[in-house]
Amino acid sequence: MFWNLGEQEELQSLWNKYYAKCHGIIYVIDSTDGERLSESKEAFEKVVLSEALDGILILVLANKQNVETCLSIPDIKTTFSDCTCKIGQQVCLPPACTALTGKGV
Template sequence: MGLLFAKLWSLFCNQEHKVIIVGLDNAGKTTILYQFLMNEVVHTSPTIGSNVEEIVVKNTHFLMWDIGGQESLRSSWNTYYSNTEFIILVVDSIDRERLAITREELYRMLAHEDLRKAAVLIFANKQDMKGCMTAAEISKYLTLSSIKDHPWHIQSCCALTGEGLCQGLEWMTSRIGVS
């Protein structure tokens, strides 16, 4: 009887949490998604549209939508916003020239009604590259400290090695059930 109860309980408690992974093209979104899924680097090409995968972390199910970041696709990001609990914004830490565009896209998303309750995880990717900006520099440039109505966390990472990715997922799982 205990095993049956445990199985039934897990069916009702393992709800999925919708996550959108966004960022400019070539930031490392798809590489991060497949690091989560397979713990290995997968050769990727630019995402046209989206990829979706279920990632399970300690019995927590995340339905992760990796959305293409090319300029022509960004205007359609809002079609993915409904029921989103987490935004993962992937920043290319060596792409200083386009950080202003990343900031514009971030604040446009945060102003959207469908994302008013979403928590934001920023991955400062490509920390293995010479001359990259630190997470603190990116945080300052994106003025993250001004975000008061969304829980947020910035995490240094390297999508190729997986370094820092688990810490980001741990932050997300710690946010579940917190309102």
């Protein structure tokens, strides 16, 4: 079973209600929205700091890598770099992907 919990701040307060029976998290970053990348990082930090997710696998996907003006993986990793000390061994690196075509998914 999958849940799309949405990124809106008012919905983020509900995220922890879905963690209890969670087996994994797929966190999707919109590579074309550089203006909101810091917001995405803040939301991601809330996820990785949740005690309910200790030991839960987290996959980070950098979506929309097919768009010519998208942020590069190194740019995204730089923005999220100070999260690494909070992540521990839980998370793999963000692979480039395009949900539209399925490439990298």
